[in-house]
Amino acid sequence: MKIAVLPGDGIGPEIVAEAIRVLDALELPYEMESAPVGGAAYEAHGHPLPETTLKLAKDADAVLFGAVGDWKYDRLERSLRPEQAILGLRKSLGLFANFRPAICYEQLVGASSLKPELVSGLDILIIRELTGDIYFGQPRGRRSAPDGHFPGAEEAFDTMRYTRPEIERIAHVAFQAARKRSKRVTSVDKANVLETFQLWKDVVTDVAKEYPDVALDHMYVDNAAMQLVKDPKKFDVVVTGNMFGDILSDEAAMLTGSIGMLPSASLNASSQGLYEPSHGSAPDIAGKGVANPLATILSAAMMLRFSLNQAEAADRIESAVKHVLAQGLRTADIWSEGTTKVGTREMGDAVVAAI
Amino acid sequence: MKIAVLPGDGIGPEIVAEAIRVLDALELPYEMESAPVGGAAYEAHGHPLPETTLKLAKDADAVLFGAVGDWKYDRLERSLRPEQAILGLRKSLGLFANFRPAICYEQLVGASSLKPELVSGLDILIIRELTGDIYFGQPRGRRSAPDGHFPGAEEAFDTMRYTRPEIERIAHVAFQAARKRSKRVTSVDKANVLETFQLWKDVVTDVAKEYPDVALDHMYVDNAAMQLVKDPKKFDVVVTGNMFGDILSDEAAMLTGSIGMLPSASLNASSQGLYEPSHGSAPDIAGKGVANPLATILSAAMMLRFSLNQAEAADRIESAVKHVLAQGLRTADIWSEGTTKVGTREMGDAVVAAI
Numbered sequence: 001m002k003i004a005v006l007p008g009d010g011i012g013p014e015i016v017a018e019a020i021r022v023l024d025a026l027e028l029p030y031e032m033e034s035a036p037v038g039g040a041a042y043e044a045h046g047h048p049l050p051e052t053t054l055k056l057a058k059d060a061d062a063v064l065f066g067a068v069g070d071w072k073y074d075r076l077e078r079s080l081r082p083e084q085a086i087l088g089l090r091k092s093l094g095l096f097a098n099f100r101p102a103i104c105y106e107q108l109v110g111a112s113s114l115k116p117e118l119v120s121g122l123d124i125l126i127i128r129e130l131t132g133d134i135y136f137g138q139p140r141g142r143r144s145a146p147d148g149h150f151p152g153a154e155e156a157f158d159t160m161r162y163t164r165p166e167i168e169r170i171a172h173v174a175f176q177a178a179r180k181r182s183k184r185v186t187s188v189d190k191a192n193v194l195e196t197f198q199l200w201k202d203v204v205t206d207v208a209k210e211y212p213d214v215a216l217d218h219m220y221v222d223n224a225a226m227q228l229v230k231d232p233k234k235f236d237v238v239v240t241g242n243m244f245g246d247i248l249s250d251e252a253a254m255l256t257g258s259i260g261m262l263p264s265a266s267l268n269a270s271s272q273g274l275y276e277p278s279h280g281s282a283p284d285i286a287g288k289g290v291a292n293p294l295a296t297i298l299s300a301a302m303m304l305r306f307s308l309n310q311a312e313a314a315d316r317i318e319s320a321v322k323h324v325l326a327q328g329l330r331t332a333d334i335w336s337e338g339t340t341k342v343g344t345r346e347m348g349d350a351v352v353a354a355i
Numbered sequence: 356m357k358i359a360v361l362p363g364d365g366i367g368p369e370i371v372a373e374a375i376r377v378l379d380a381l382e383l384p385y386e387m388e389s390a391p392v393g394g395a396a397y398e399a400h401g402h403p404l405p406e407t408t409l410k411l412a413k414d415a416d417a418v419l420f421g422a423v424g425d426w427k428y429d430r431l432e433r434s435l436r437p438e439q440a441i442l443g444l445r446k447s448l449g450l451f452a453n454f455r456p457a458i459c460y461e462q463l464v465g466a467s468s469l470k471p472e473l474v475s476g477l478d479i480l481i482i483r484e485l486t487g488d489i490y491f492g493q494p495r496g497r498r499s500a501p502d503g504h505f506p507g508a509e510e511a512f513d514t515m516r517y518t519r520p521e522i523e524r525i526a527h528v529a530f531q532a533a534r535k536r537s538k539r540v541t542s543v544d545k546a547n548v549l550e551t552f553q554l555w556k557d558v559v560t561d562v563a564k565e566y567p568d569v570a571l572d573h574m575y576v577d578n579a580a581m582q583l584v585k586d587p588k589k590f591d592v593v594v595t596g597n598m599f600g601d602i603l604s605d606e607a608a609m610l611t612g613s614i615g616m617l618p619s620a621s622l623n624a625s626s627q628g629l630y631e632p633s634h635g636s637a638p639d640i641a642g643k644g645v646a647n648p649l650a651t652i653l654s655a656a657m658m659l660r661f662s663l664n665q666a667e668a669a670d671r672i673e674s675a676v677k678h679v680l681a682q683g684l685r686t687a688d689i690w691s692e693g694t695t696k697v698g699t700r701e702m703g704d705a706v707v708a709a710i
C-alpha cells in the first residue's frame with residue numbers, strides 16, 4: 001500500500017504529522033512518501049502542484065492531504081495560487097465522488113450555533129460531484145460581450161455542464177451509500193432555472209429505478225440551504241453537483257459547530273482517493289500547536305476504509321477518537337467549560353494511546 | 356400612482372388581500388388593478404405570464420406580487436411552469452436589484468433555529484443581482500457533448516456571464532445602501548474558481564474607490580454560507596450575483612426563524628419595482644386562512660418607500676406591524692407559548708386597526 005502525504009500550508013503540516021503518528025501506531029504494511037503542495041510547493045518549485053508531486057499522488061493508492069492556502073498568495077495570478085493544486089489533483093486523478101459527512105458528536109452538541117435539540121444525533125452524508133459542473137466546464141474566460149444587456153462591454157463567462165454518464169456515476173455512488181444507511185437520498189438541483197440541473201434531475205430519477213429500496217426526493221438548492229438550517233436531521237444522504245455541493249457541504253459542516261472534527265474523502269472509479277479535513281489551512285494559528293488534528297486523523301480512517309481495504313484499522317481509529325472525546329480532551333476550537341484543553345500534539349498522543 | 360396587483364397561487368391571494376386592506380387604510384391616491392400570474396394565469400390563459408398581465412406590470416409604477424407555484428404544475432414543460440412568470444417579470448422590467456432583508460424581530464428571537472444570542476438584533480440586507488448570471492446567460496440547452504469526460508454523451512449546459520456595467524450598477528446600489536446603514540459591504544464571490552466572479556471581485560473593488568467611507572470585504576460563497584450560520588451578526592450589507600444570492604438570501608432568511616415576516620423588493624434603474632414576500636406560495640395551507648400576511652404587508656411598505664415616494668406611509672405600516680407583534684398577536688408560523696394565535700384576516704385587521 002502506497003500513501004502519498006501532501007501536508008500543504010498553514011496548519012497542514014502539524015495536523016498531518018499527528019495523523020501519521022496514528023497510522024504508524026497501527027503497524028500496517030504501507031509505504032509513505034511526502035511532497036510539497038499549495039503555497040509550500042510554490043515556494044519550493046514555483047508551482048502549487050509540481051509534476052513530481054502530481055506523479056507521487058497518481059502512483060499512490062491514496063493521498064493524505066493537509067490543507068492549502070495563505071493570504072500571502074492572494075496576489076499571485078490565479079493559476080499559481082494554492083487552491084489550484086487541489087483542483088488539479090481532483091481533475092488529474094479523476095476524483096469525481098466527494099464524501100463529506102456532517103456529524104454532530106454528542107459531547108460537542110453545545111458547540112453548534114443551532115439549538116441542541118436540532119443537532120443532537122445529526123449525521124448527514126453529503127455526496128458532491130467533484131470533477132464536472134462549472135468548476136471545469138469549457139469555454140470560460142473574458143471577452144467583449146457578444147449580446148445581452150450591454151453588448152460590447154467587458155464580460156467574463158463560465159460554462160456549467162454535465163453529461164448523463166457523469167450524473168449516473170455519482171447517483172450510483174449516492175444510492176449505494178444510502179443502502180448502507182437509512183435508505184434515503186435527497187438530490188439537490190435547480191431544475192426550475194438551469195438546463196444542466198433539469199438533466200441532473202432526470203438522470204437521478206432514472207438511476208433511482210435501479211434502487212427501489214431507496215427513497216429519493218428532489219429539492220431546489222435554495223430550499224436545501226433553508227431546510228439545513230431549519231431542520232438538518234431531516235436529511236440523510238444528499239447528492240448534488242460540484243458548485244452547490246461546495247456551498248451546502250460547508251453550510252452543513254458548520255451546523256455541527258465542530259468543523260475541526262470533520263473528515264472528507266474524494267474517490268475515483270478505481271477507489272483511489274484523496275483524504276483531507278473539511279476545514280482549511282487556518283494560517284492565523286499555524287505553527288502554534290493548537291490546531292485540532294482530529295479531522296485529519298478521521299480522514300486517515302476514511303482512507304483505510306475506502307482506498308486501503310483496512311476497515312478494521314479504520315474502526316480502531318474512530319473508536320480511539322470517540323474515546324479521547326469521552327475522556328474530556330478538547331483542542332481550543334471545541335473546548336468548553338468543564339473539559340480539558342489540549343494542543344495538537346497532546347491530542348495526537350491521546351489518540352495513539354487509545355489505539 | 357399605479358399599482359399592479361398580481362396575487363398568484365397558493366396563499367398568494369389571501370396575503371395580498373390583507374396588504375391591500377392595509378394600503379386602503381392609508382387613503383393614498385393610487386389606482387390598483389389586478390391580473391392573474393403563475394399557475395392561476397396558466398389555468399385562465401394557458402401561460403404563467405400572459406401578455407395582458409405583463410403589460411399591466413410594465414405600465415404600473417409598482418407591482419405587488421403574492422407568490423406563485425403549486426405541485427400540480429410540476430409536470431408542465433418548464434416554459435409553462437409558474438416560476439417562469441417571476442423570471443419573465445424580472446427580465447422584462449429589468450429588475451436588476453433585489454433587496455432581501457433578514458431581520459430578526461426581538462419578540463420572535465425564540466423562533467430561530469439558532470441560539471438567541473446569535474440572532475437577537477440581527478439585521479442583514481442581502482442585495483442580489485437579479486437579471487444576469489447563469490439565470491439568463493445564453494447559450495444554454497441540451498446537446499451531444501463536444502468534449503470533456505464523455506465526448507458524444509447527452510449533455511446539458513448553461514452559461515454564467517456578467518459584464519462590467521452590470522456589476523457596476525449593482526455595486527453602486529450596495530454601497531449606497533450601506534451608506535444609510537453601518538457602512539460595511541461584504542461582496543460574495545467564487546473568484547478562486549470562476550472567471551465570472553474574478554471579474555465581479557475586480558469591478559466591486561473598483562467601484563469601492565468611489566465610496567471611501569464604506570468598508571468593503573470579499574468572501575467566497577462557501578465561506579459565506581458557513582459564516583452566516585456561525586455568526587450572522589458579523590454581516591451588514593451583502594452583495595452578490597443572482598445564483599449565489601438565491602441560495603444565501605434564503606439561508607439568511609431562514610436563520611431569523613420567521614421567514615413569514617420578511618419582505619423583498621426588486622427594482623430597475625427607474626425605481627419601478629416588484630414587491631413580494633420572501634416566502635413561497637405554501638400550497639399546503641392555501642385557503643385555510645392561517646397564512647402570515649405580514650411579509651406581504653411589509654412588502655407593501657417597501658413599495659411605498661422605494662417606488663411610490665411615500666416614506667411616511669411606509670413608516671406607518673412598519674410601526675403598525677411592530678405594534679401588533681408587541682400586542683402578542685401571532686399567526687401559526689410564528690406562534691409560541693404565551694402569545695395569541697390569529698388567522699390571516701385577524702392579523703390584517705389588527706394592522707389596519709393600528710394604522
Ligand SMILES: CC(C)[C@H](C(=O)O)[C@@H](O)C(=O)O
Pocket residue numbers: 083086087246547548577
Ligand atoms: C479551495 C476551493 C477551490 C475548494 C472548492 O471550491 O472546491 C474548496 O472550497 C473545497 O470545497 O474543497
Ligand SMILES: CC(C)[C@H](C(=O)O)[C@@H](O)C(=O)O
Pocket residue numbers: 192193222438441442601
Ligand atoms: C422561483 C425561482 C425561479 C426563484 C429564483 O430562483 O430566483 C426563487 O427561488 C426566488 O428566489 O425568487
